[in-house]
Amino acid sequence: MKPIVILFLWLVFSQWVIAQNADSLNTTNKDAVYQRPFIFEGQKGNLTAAVGGYLEANTNYFSTDGVSEGFSMEMRRFNIFLYSTIKERIKFLSELEFGHGTEEIELETALLDFELHPSLIFRAGIVLVPIGYFNQNHDSPKWEFIDRPLVSTNLIPSTYSDVGFGVHGTIPVQSLSFTYEAYVLNGLQDGVVANEENRTFLASGKNEERFGQDNNGSPAFATRLGLKKRKVGEIGLSAYLGNYNTFQKEGLTIDEKRTLFIGALDYNFSIKKLQCLGELAIIKADIPTDLGQNFGDSQWGLHTDLIYPVWKGTLFRWQNMTLNAAFRFEYLDYNVGDFEETGSNISDHLFAVMPGIGLRFSPNTLLRMNYRYQWDTDLLGNPPAKTAGFQFGFASYF
């Protein structure tokens, strides 16, 4: 290497070292834990972070073919949000979820947004993967139903967050807003098949290890394109593509690369007072043939929620209350195809209807009551198991 190049590198490196240690030279090492910007700002009386969250709980009374476990109460979620504007056009957001008390604790979001331009924002960290509508819009107080849509949890594995980076932005086109998101992620992992569900089940591929390391060194890709017209609604198309299995170890190939594709169409629009929202998902997966026919290589499902405000007004001195009537329809086919042995259809599907009401004290807080009737048909197409039940609960942002 030429001396002039070495000199140049030394100068650059030494300047960087000096800059990095400028603050540390003024403090002792033992005080390093207090050498944090939010403490400095706090001492000046400036709040640099906002805390929020939501809470939801409910009762359950369900019966399957005449057998009931009785009445029970469930503390579903207690989620804490932390938000900070670190610098103009640099934002931080995180969401920590406590599910069923402390049974499940999960970091669902921890991201930084660097806004280069409203139409080009760089995002990195643990992000909510943009597949369909629900995954990024899953906060319970937004929904009139206690149970999440099954297409959004049992096909699209909501809430699905993953570590990665990418870009998103909004591009206004006359009265329309075109939105896009595109991320590179570690992706879903081995549990997609050969899991306790005994079927292709993407949620079982959400290994905790995905936040630390990709299981196959082959990133996944997710994108969503949306088109929104104010006061009318939004439609979105999204896709996820990646390899889910561990196909190599120590540089040696131990399996074929197995691809997983999720495609989704989501919609959210109003016709006068009636709101209609839902999503349709299609899954295509490369399944090891040796695993057997329980694990379908093709799945699809959809849900649609209809919400209609039947009353608005003041009650017990609470102003602007709304009573919404709601109805959900959902259908899932976990295994599209025919049996090799008989040529008959592989069933493994469910159908459910769910009427309910939501009494909103404000847009952020509601009481809700749901009734659910669900028909589950097994792989062979035997008479469906019929489940029905009632739920009563609340959800609120804070």
Place this chain on the structure above:
Amino acid sequence: MRLKIKTSLLCLTVIGLLSFLACEDLLPPAPADNEVLDGQMEGLSATQTRLFLEGDEAFSEVFTPETGLGAYFVTSSCISCHSGDGKGHPSTTLTRFGKWENGQFDPLTHLGGGQLQNRAIAGFQAETIPVEANGIAKFTPPAVTGLGLLAAVPDATLLALSDPDDADGDGISGRVNYINPPDFFSQLKWHLPDDEGRYIGRFGKKAAAIDLLHQTVNAYKQDMGITSDFDMEDPINYAVSAQQTDLVADHEIPAATVQSVVFYLRTLKAPIRRNEQEMMVQLGEQLFKDIECSKCHLPTMTTGISDIEVLSEIQFHPYTDLLLHDMGAELNDNYTEGIAEAAEWRTPPLWGLGLSPDAQGGNYFLMHDGRATSIEEAILMHGGEAAKSRTNYSELSQTEKEAVLAFLESL
């Protein structure tokens, strides 16, 4: 005033909804006991019921590679092959193989026989039938209801029913299968081994399992690749390597889990008949005897003394004699187990037959390999010792045939 009206209306709405929530009529009713195969026997104590439920849970457990599935297997749970505790489907059929040589049957255990594990977890390669095999049979999983009663019939009863040399000259020569017991087999007072230390088998298509523990341990190992305290060896695909097994430490389930499943199987209720008062059904029942189907499909058996009171000295109606019978050349798959000949099959119990479609995806898949897709087709496939009954059935009038079928569907 207006506010009061709204408040009243809203309160009424809430009261109405709460009443609605309390309405049991909006919940799905339980099916009648005789419409489903699953369910426990009546008369179990609270402790026995708890054991039954533990077994039920274990019976439904889905194994994964992490919990020991495979590496080579056929299915990942008991319930997959016995949906609703009923018969299996062609998609869950077991394949068994072996080799006949110089009049001797070799189950080819050194090549992975006698059962094929046609599935494998990721990174492993499923077994294929070795070229040496010249005897291959497919077995449709049976219903598992009422097995406790069949297990409690003393050996002496089976020996008394057997007639290996057709001494009574009726053309039917049922005999027991004798099986070498596994190491974990525990002899009961009424077990009657032969001179070679073999015991009478009564479960499986060839009556190759002596008792329900034997059957259950085999199923865990051969069907799911699950090792237990009773059998610590995983199935192996010898075509790949004799060392290649899964990486889960053995045992993969404890003895207690196996025993809970055995208790569950012992205390599942026997199928309950339907429509037995209908004239056609009663006519069919008489014809079933008249055409001598009941000589092998014995309507009534009685249990001996059992450690479970509800199984002790009970008369029941399984429509089997638990014996091996020669079923003729068309049902000879050139495969066998124990001392059974290749054409010999254990008489399957007919109880629960009418409910089979509810476990088989709405269709019938009958006979040992599911080749018959209706009850009548199954009757007409009977040969060998049953050929006479088949002929008798064929000679019935259409109404009489319908009566026999109505009777069988009522079981």
